[in-house]
Every structure is written in C-alpha cells, then in structure tokens.
Amino acid sequence: EKGGYDYFMLKEIAEQPKAVADTLLGRIDAAGSLTLDEVRISPSELREVDKVVIVACGTAFHAGLIAKYAIEHWTRIPCEVELASEFRYRDPILDGRSLVIAISQSGETMDTLMALRHAREQGSKVLAICNTNGSTIPRESDAVLYTHAGPEVAVASTKAFLTQLVACYLVALYLGQVRGTKWGDEIRAVIRDLSQISGEVERVLDTMEPVRALARSLADKNTVLFLGRHVGYPVALEGALKLKELAYMHAEGFAAGELKHGPIALIEEDVPVVVVVPSPRGRSVLHDKIVSNIQEIRARGARTIVIAEEGDEAVVPYADHLIWIPATPTLLQPMVATVPLQVFACELATARGNEVDQPRNLAKSVTVE
Numbered sequence: 001e002k003g004g005y006d007y008f009m010l011k012e013i014a015e016q017p018k019a020v021a022d023t024l025l026g027r028i029d030a031a032g033s034l035t036l037d038e039v040r041i042s043p044s045e046l047r048e049v050d051k052v053v054i055v056a057c058g059t060a061f062h063a064g065l066i067a068k069y070a071i072e073h074w075t076r077i078p079c080e081v082e083l084a085s086e087f088r089y090r091d092p093i094l095d096g097r098s099l100v101i102a103i104s105q106s107g108e109t110m111d112t113l114m115a116l117r118h119a120r121e122q123g124s125k126v127l128a129i130c131n132t133n134g135s136t137i138p139r140e141s142d143a144v145l146y147t148h149a150g151p152e153v154a155v156a157s158t159k160a161f162l163t164q165l166v167a168c169y170l171v172a173l174y175l176g177q178v179r180g181t182k183w184g185d186e187i188r189a190v191i192r193d194l195s196q197i198s199g200e201v202e203r204v205l206d207t208m209e210p211v212r213a214l215a216r217s218l219a220d221k222n223t224v225l226f227l228g229r230h231v232g233y234p235v236a237l238e239g240a241l242k243l244k245e246l247a248y249m250h251a252e253g254f255a256a257g258e259l260k261h262g263p264i265a266l267i268e269e270d271v272p273v274v275v276v277v278p279s280p281r282g283r284s285v286l287h288d289k290i291v292s293n294i295q296e297i298r299a300r301g302a303r304t305i306v307i308a309e310e311g312d313e314a315v316v317p318y319a320d321h322l323i324w325i326p327a328t329p330t331l332l333q334p335m336v337a338t339v340p341l342q343v344f345a346c347e348l349a350t351a352r353g354n355e356v357d358q359p360r361n362l363a364k365s366v367t368v369e
C-alpha cells in the first residue's frame with residue numbers, strides 16, 4: 001500500500017503533482033476563467049464581503065498565511081490569519097460581511113471546528129477548505145472547497161499542504177474575478193500559470209537527490225534556522241515545522257527582515273540556515289535585501305543553504321549549498337519552494353533513525369482542544 005516507497009510520507013511527497021492537478025481539475029473552464037459553482041456562496045454574497053478571516057492549525061495555518069498575500073493582493077479585501085486555537089478566545093470582530101475560511105486536511109481538528117462554530121454564531125459565512133469528504137468541518141460550514149489530495153496517511157502533512165495552497169489561490173483568484181479588481185489581466189495570467197504548476201512541482205521532485213545528500217550530512221546538527229520574506233516567510237515556518245516534527249531538531253523560521261531585531265544573535269559557526277529567496281524578477285527589492293541577509297549570516301559563519309529561482313546568479317557567491325527551483329509568479333513560489341523542505345525533513349528523520357510516518361507524541365487528526 002506504500003506503492004514501493006519505504007514510507008507513506010515519501011509516497012505522498014511523490015504524489016504531489018497529481019494531487020495538485022486533481023485539485024485544479026474542473027475548476028478552470030475552457031476560456032481560462034474559474035468556475036467554483038460548487039462553492040455555495042453566491043457571487044453577489046462574495047461581492048459583499050468586506051473582510052476575510054482564515055483560521056487553521058499547524059501546516060494548514062501556514063497555507064493560510066500564504067493565502068493572505070494572495071487574497072489581499074488580488075482582491076484588495078483585508079485578510080487576517082489566525083491560529084484556530086487562539087481565535088475565539090480573543091473576542092474577534094466578525095459580522096455578516098466577514099468571510100471566514102477554515103482550512104483543515106482532516107476536517108476533524110477540534111480547534112478549527114470550535115473557531116468556525118464561533119464565527120457562525122457571529123453571523124459570518126464559513127467556507128471550509130478540506131481534504132476529507134463528509135468530515136465535520138465541511139458539514140458544519142456554509143460552503144466547502146475540497147482539496148483532492150487523496151488520503152494522507154503520514155502524520156506530517158505534505159500533499160495536503162500543496163493542495164490547500166491551490167485551493168487558497170483558487171479562492172483568492174475567484175474573489176478577484178467576481179469582484180473585478182484592477183488585476184484582471186494578472187489574474188487571467190496566474191490562472192494559466194496555475195494550470196502549469198503541477199509540472200513544475202514534478203520538475204522539482206526530479207532534482208531532489210542533492211537535497212537528500214545534504215540532509216544526511218547534517219544529521220548530527222542540533223539547530224537549523226529558516227529564513228524567508230513575503231510568501232517565503234510562511235514557507236520558512238513550514239520548513240521549520242516539518243523538521244521539528246520529523247527530525248526532532250530545534251528549528252525556527254524567521255522573516256528575514258527580523259534578523260537584525262534579534263535572531264541574528266543565534267548565528268554562529270557552521271549553523272545551517274536555509275534561505276528561501278524571492279524571485280529576482282517580481283519583488284526585486286526584496287530579492288536584493290535577502291541576498292544581503294545571506295551575505296551577513298555567511299560572514300558570521302553560518303552554513304547557507306539557498307533555495308533560489310533557476311538562473312538567479314546573484315545568490316551563487318554566498319551559497320554553501322544551492323537548491324534551484326523553477327521560475328513561477330511571485331505568489332505561487334511556495335508551491336515549488338516547499339517541496340525541497342519536505343524532502344529535507346524526511347531524509348533527516350530517516351538519517352536520525354526516527355519513525356517517519358508516525359513521529360513521537362503526534363496524531364494525524366487532533367480531535368481534542
């Protein structure tokens with residue numbers, strides 16, 4: 001049932017191109033527009049929305065953090081993202097014009113369920129992004145957009161995360177489409193790029209051998225740090241979470257701009273630092289800033305592991321290890337940048353003799369608060 005793989009996690013990482021393609025299937029029409037009729041919230045209701053609030057836990061929360069960049073950019077609707085376990089305890093401001101998006105692979109996470117119940121009590125509409133048909137979260141929501149990752153068995157979420165991202169992009173682009181923002185042309189272009197993205201994920205998977213070798217060489221380290229900016233920041237958080245849960249190593253993700261406000265004190269001789277570099281084409285200011293961050297930490301002895309877009313020569317002089325990813329539109333980069341981090345964590349767990357599919361102390365679905 002592991003399809004020839006040693007672990008479900010490896011199988012599920014490999015299934016990502018298909019999971020991504022399946023999640024897009026039937027949702028882009030022949031004219032290149034999105035058709036999300038299955039989402040039972042009407043276009044007129046969606047035009048009324050004046051605030052989006054995303055609630056989720058763990059990896060699904062990281063998908064939500066990325067969704068915020070996409071939603072605010074393409075729709076100009078303010079969007080907040082909150083850990084479901086914190087949400088209802090702070091008396092959040094919600095009303096009938098707030099759209100709450102609950103992201104959950106299992107559809108059974110108690111924290112997320114309680115958050116959505118709270119939102120509905122305030123009169124908000126709840127849209128679930130979920131991977132499990134008929135589970136509690138979609139049943140209790142006003143609408144659901146299913147991810148089609150197929151069953152995810154390994155405790156650490158991989159393919160579900162990529163499909164959650166796809167679903168978030170679909171919602172963001174759809175909101176932009178029905179509300180008609182100034183980004184119409186860009187939205188159409190991104191829909192085209194999104195329909196190619198599964199092939200790009202496949203290309204990344206084909207080049208993972210050096211990442212595995214690198215992971216094995218770091219098996220005796222105690223700490224790994226992850227840096228990113230813009231949508232690369234949640235990718236850094238996700239890379240760190242995967243490493244904690246699988247390799248049982250101390251791992252932290254930071255927004256690269258925060259380095260100088262404290263975390264740079266952690267940089268010492270030979271500490272591995274993974275840096276997710278934004279495209280030099282899109283937000284080029286951010287690209288240049290992160291290149292100087294890499295220079296700074298390397299000057300302090302860090303071992304730099306740089307994930308950068310193919311052809312980004314500017315990073316080469318400062319990278320101890322380079323992981324190339326294909327060029328994508330800025331907001332879609334997490335789709336390809338996350339994959340090497342999954343492989344990295346999985347290989348480190350194996351090298352450290354850990355149980356990959358069943359990390360200690362963790363359960364696949366967390367049905368207690």
Ligand code: F6R
Nearest residue numbers: 058059060104105106109156157
């Ligand atoms: C991490 C992981 C967890 C889940 C979280 C939410 O690899 O799997 O952090 O993402 O427990 O679970 P769902 O998405 O089922 O609500």
